[in-house]
Amino acid sequence: MALSLGWHIVLASFGVAFPAMILVAHWRGVYRDDADALTLARRWAKVSAVLFAIGAVSGTVLSFEMGLLWPGLMGPFGDVLGLPFAFEGLSFFVEAIFLGIYLYGWGRLPPRLHLLMIVPMAVAGVVGTYCVISVNAWMNMPVGFRIEDGEVVDVDPWAVLFNPGAVLQFAHMWVAAYMVAGFLVAGVYAAGMLRGRRDRHHRLGFTVPFAFASVGAVVQPFVGHLLGLRIAEAQPAKLAAFELATETESPSPLRLGGLLIDGEVRYSLDIPGLGSIIARNSFTEPVVGLNTIPAADQPPVNITHIAFQTMVGIGTLLFAVAVIYWLARWRGRDLAANRWALRLAVAAGPLAVVALEAGWIATEVGRQPWVVYGVLRTPDAAGDNPDIWMLLVATAILYTVLTVGAVTVLRSMARRWRAGEEDLPSPYGPQAESPVPR
Template sequence: MFPLLAEPAGLLPAREQMALSLGWHIILAAFGVAFPAIIFVVHRRGLRGDAVALRLAKRWSKVAAVLFAIGAVSGTVLSFEMGLLWPGLMGRFGDVLGLPFAFEGLSFFTEAIFLGIYLYGWDRLPARLHLWCLLPMMAAGVFGSYCVIAVNAWMNMPTGFALTSSGKVTDVHPWHAMFNGRAFLQFAHMWLGAYMLVGFVVAAVYAAGRLRGRDDAHHRLGLAVPLRFASVAAILQPVVGHILGMALGDIQPSKLAAFELATTTEQPAPLRIGGLLINGRAEGYLEIPKWGSFIARGSFSKPVRGLDTFSPDDLPPVNTTHVAFQSMVGIGTLLAVAVVVYWALRWRGRDLAERRWAQRCLVAAGPLAVVALESGWVATEVGRQPWTVFGVLRTVDAAGDNPGLWWVFSGVAVVYLGMTVGAWVVLRSMARRWRTGEEELPSPYGPAPEEVHR
């Protein structure tokens, strides 16, 4: 461990910029992971004779291209930020973390290449070969995401190196760091979260269209396919999350105490729903006896260590961590119960997707899935504080001492705002022109298609 230092001038702007960048980019990363698989399903259906599905795949591929383009910008910004904002991390542990970052870069280029081939391949490549172009995209998106999650998992449970008495990093094993003990479960949690987000967001778009009277085959299929992906992910997610969380008591007990709002060690510990830590006391929560131990430790008798057993300097921001964690769990549980009810009634012959109130619920499910994913990342990252590398490197030691980072943060915020507005304008324009039958989407300022082919 390293001694606490006064906060460097670059710490706050680094935190603010990293929060903005990660929170913004994670949505695009989720589309990179899940959207190609959803497109693959409708494209494959289209090759079997469904013209609506084939047209849907073609439209979605263009949406994927727009999202990938802005995701490439935000991902590039993030790659520079790691060294710029956190020199104490990358300067010391660059040899440990270099391998997954290198693989993530290769995955990005692979995905970009095959996305370009897939977009160009419409009406040019043989049908089956064109469909198969989605497979490398899917694989690259999954592997690239795993590499990033592996770095984050390593920060939660560092391995693959040794420290000398002077704090120098030696005996580096980058493969051990990349395939650390938390990486696979944490990736599975994020992978399912990506399918939940993309599935519910895309379904919400088409549910909104049906509410506005566009109740045609295109909107029905556009709702049904992503909803199936989201349903499977929503049902599996609580299981994976529970398995992932049961190890926190041994790996990151301070984070678990903040999650559970456990002010003192209790055995068995109750489940506290809601509430805040006010003047050192938990207030305003609903308590369910014993269930805190079961959910956190997998047993009705195991203790949950209290916040009072840690040094105040080693505690995360408790209220932020607790609220983010409970928001993630609450929304995830709500969505899981909703899809179980939906498919149970569907099995009995009642399709709730035909009811307007259910369509409104589906519209709400999209933003809720986004909030759940963002809340999960807040709980993970804020709950690890005050450590960048848990138990090894404090965040104050990872940051630089450059107050000029506020200018960098301001510039990044402007860039992200511009990309958000630009993406919204482009996607809305594409949707409007599709509704008028302009499938090829000619340039609004170029010659008409019939003039090009003369």
């Protein structure tokens, strides 16, 4: 499940964020008569179609894994989780339909109507992601049901869909998606500029996604802070692992680095009092220590702590990159012409992916030993299929093939675009027609 989620979440980020970038480029092309922007929109749409196709495969694998790997969750709680997953499925089909209309609408729909086809595609991507995140938020803060004589009763699916943790957790993921997609796409054009392709097409292709990613990088620390305050109340064991708090201290220090070895914190840099300020929004409120939590209810501390600090550390670095770039641009300096700045822009994409993966590791591992916090433990939710390793191997092979295939197709598309083949054929697409006049 970790392999599938870790692979799929990158594609999901593009499903959330890429349509908005395409919309901006297409709007600029239509309303400002910008041929380069229109070219970007058309190319990005085809890239989006490739990513959507392989994301559909991994999403289907995930839907099967929910039942195969977690019968103890889906059996008793299927009615609880049915509505969010149903809405996610509907959103997927809406997104697919309008992506198809948009792809085949070039030269066939009036430009302004064609532009509007991106809107439902973007909205569907956001709604579908919210529905999935609401399920995960419910697992962290379960509501909307009662357990009577071992049976789940009085299910309120709307309470599940709009549970107390859903909005903030979705906001955290939504912003992260813009960072991942924005920095990765910008990095592609930054790499092109490093190779001497400094035309306006590459500069615009860098600037639009980098602007989206920069907004995300600046907003994310504030969203994360608000989410952290909620975790302090709802999941104190997770926060204790995040902060490597072995004992309750008032005020609590901020520990940078460090490992818990034989019950003692080693190799950490402690900043007195800052832990309470960041984690509790207070100068005196303590972070509850692990010593107050039964050992059976504690998460794997070192994995959770390292993943959390990796996410925060990379997020802080990307925040600084975004702020410095736009300040320099405001002061008239063209960092897009600086090779070291371009190298950093190329690195920002993979770093954003690492931060995204680390954040999900911190969230999921930090909730252990619970699948549904305080209600259902992981051993009780997981299946006991003795052939699980065969499924893991098959899944790993499938994702390897999909990754190689996607990279091969995208690189081929890029080479043909650079060679001047602008109208790449789409599978099963109609023949190109003359553009509809404005």
